[in-house]
Amino acid sequence: MTYFVIFLGICFMLGVLAVASNPSPYYGVVGLVVASVMGCGWLVSLGVSFVSLALFLVYLGGMLVVFVYSVSLAADPYPEAWGDWRVVGYGLGFVLVVWMGVVLGGLVDFWKVGVVTVDGGGVSFARLDFSGVAVFYSCGVGLFLVAGWGLLLALFVVLELVRGLSRGAIRAV
Amino acid sequence: MNPHAKLICTVSLIMGTSITISSNHWILAWTGLEINTLAIIPLISKSHHPRAIEATIKYFLTQSTASALILFSSMTNAWSTGQWDITQLNHPTSCLMLTMAIAIKLGLVPFHFWFPEVLQGSSLITALLLSTLMKLPPITLLLLTSQSLNTTLLTLLAIASTLIGGWMGLNQTQTRKILAFSSISHLGWMIMIISYNPQLTILTFILYTIMTSTVFLSLAQIKVLKLSTMLISWTKTPMLNATVMLTLLSLAGLPPLTGFMPKWLIIQELTKQEMTPMATIITMLSLLSLFFYLRLAYHSTITLPPNSSNHMKLWRTNKTLNTPTAILTALSTTLLPLSPLIITML
Numbered sequence: 001m002t003y004f005v006i007f008l009g010i011c012f013m014l015g016v017l018a019v020a021s022n023p024s025p026y027y028g029v030v031g032l033v034v035a036s037v038m039g040c041g042w043l044v045s046l047g048v049s050f051v052s053l054a055l056f057l058v059y060l061g062g063m064l065v066v067f068v069y070s071v072s073l074a075a076d077p078y079p080e081a082w083g084d085w086r087v088v089g090y091g092l093g094f095v096l097v098v099w100m101g102v103v104l105g106g107l108v109d110f111w112k113v114g115v116v117t118v119d120g121g122g123v124s125f126a127r128l129d130f131s132g133v134a135v136f137y138s139c140g141v142g143l144f145l146v147a148g149w150g151l152l153l154a155l156f157v158v159l160e161l162v163r164g165l166s167r168g169a170i171r172a173v
Numbered sequence: 174m175n176p177h178a179k180l181i182c183t184v185s186l187i188m189g190t191s192i193t194i195s196s197n198h199w200i201l202a203w204t205g206l207e208i209n210t211l212a213i214i215p216l217i218s219k220s221h222h223p224r225a226i227e228a229t230i231k232y233f234l235t236q237s238t239a240s241a242l243i244l245f246s247s248m249t250n251a252w253s254t255g256q257w258d259i260t261q262l263n264h265p266t267s268c269l270m271l272t273m274a275i276a277i278k279l280g281l282v283p284f285h286f287w288f289p290e291v292l293q294g295s296s297l298i299t300a301l302l303l304s305t306l307m308k309l310p311p312i313t314l315l316l317l318t319s320q321s322l323n324t325t326l327l328t329l330l331a332i333a334s335t336l337i338g339g340w341m342g343l344n345q346t347q348t349r350k351i352l353a354f355s356s357i358s359h360l361g362w363m364i365m366i367i368s369y370n371p372q373l374t375i376l377t378f379i380l381y382t383i384m385t386s387t388v389f390l391s392l393a394q395i396k397v398l399k400l401s402t403m404l405i406s407w408t409k410t411p412m413l414n415a416t417v418m419l420t421l422l423s424l425a426g427l428p429p430l431t432g433f434m435p436k437w438l439i440i441q442e443l444t445k446q447e448m449t450p451m452a453t454i455i456t457m458l459s460l461l462s463l464f465f466y467l468r469l470a471y472h473s474t475i476t477l478p479p480n481s482s483n484h485m486k487l488w489r490t491n492k493t494l495n496t497p498t499a500i501l502t503a504l505s506t507t508l509l510p511l512s513p514l515i516i517t518m519l
Contacts, residue, residue, distance in 0.1 A: 149185070150207065
């Protein structure tokens with residue numbers, strides 16, 4: 001089990017590396033998919049399977065699909081794919097950074113993952129994350145409103161930034 | 174800007190600041206910071222000029238990185254101690270990461286590079302918001318955790334900020350960049366004293382907010398964006414230029430104006446804590462910023478500009494009544510005799 005969870009972690013890092021090495025968005029999306037699938041797997045290993053399911057549905061099934069549709073509307077003639085020297089250069093650079101981080105952070109001797117889950121020692125009937133959603137709607141309604149306003153605000157800010165076809169913020173005067 | 178969008182952004186700014194400064198849980202503090210970052214993005218980019226867009230992108234990237242670091246530090250602390258209380262930040266990695274994250278958020282050296290450019294890309298009122306309101310939540314978080322943070326690191330950040338704020342402000346001709354470097358050097362003074370007497374940090378922040386608001390509002394009224402405009406602005410509003418001079422000298426920390434109070438009390442506290450060399454160094458480094466404040470004050474009250482003007486007053490003028498500026502000017506120049514009252518209130 002430990003080896004499987006470590007494999008999930010390494011594939012997560014590789015997926016993030018694929019995004020960070022600046023390929024064209026069509027190829028970077030592959031990295032995003034890999035990273036989010038491995039992240040969801042890691043969440044399941046911790047015991048919070050409902051949050052993992054919600055992340056899968058909303059992130060992969062909602063946001064990534066919309067992202068791919070919008071990106072496919074703006075095609076560049078010579079996309080930087082995986083074999084491009086710029087992408088390989090960035091990729092090697094980030095591998096070096098991660099290696100330094102692992103060695104200096106002392107993670108080479110921390111191999112005890114995937115054994116204990118978040119609610120492994122509790123006495124509740126419902127899973128921790130699932131009952132957390134119920135709390136979110138009852139006692140934690142203040143945080144619910146704040147989180148809802150934050151999401152709405154993100155929408156309004158993006159709409160304000162791209163308002164006006166050619167006089168919007170993203171395209172320069 | 175669209176009034177509805179402006180209303181949403183303003184309300185979200187107030188809401189985000191209130192959430193962060195009144196929170197006990199790290200997640201709520203982070204949420205307030207993110208709401209603030211999101212809400213000010215359209216305000217910075219509202220002129221749709223490429224410089225403003227660049228400033229918006231720089232602001233967003235640096236603040237998001239800092240918010241992510243705050244989240245990581247709170248999560249590391251929660252993983253090792255099992256609780257999310259802001260005042261109980263005990264894990265050493267978390268304390269270090271939080272100090273760096275707040276330094277990025279505030280614009281302390283060596284993470285100050287975004288600040289002058291973001292201020293230069295935004296309008297004067299947005300620059301005012303960026304310098305005063307957006308500094309309040311990070312300073313609150315720093316005040317709540319100040320007892321657990323490394324004193325040497327904070328002292329180093331403070332002295333470096335005062336040095337760079339003073340030194341780099343000397344070569345500027347754009348008023349927004351001058352005020353950005355003045356902000357960096359004032360933040361250095363605030364961070365210097367936070368481990369010894371956090372009340373003085375609060376006092377310095379409040380007085381700095383009053384004085385900076387006065388300068389920004391006065392400059393916005395006469396629309397002065399660079400030194401050469403400042404030279405000829407006395408013809409439009411002679412009284413405002415005189416008060417701008419007094420406020421700038423107050424920012425510089427000269428007695429008998431208000432700005433002397435925080436510097437005086439900080440030096441006294443540092444000396445009481447046996448940190449006299451640090452007090453001397455930070456006072457000497459403030460002399461650098463005194464030079465550009467004096468230059469700005471001189472430009473605002475000089476009556477013989479390089480280009481000749483045949484009359485004293487312009488006949489076509491639109492002087493509007495500006496009560497907040499008047500109140501803030503009075504506060505930022507005449508508060509020093511009330512120091513005993515203010516110290517008792519702290």
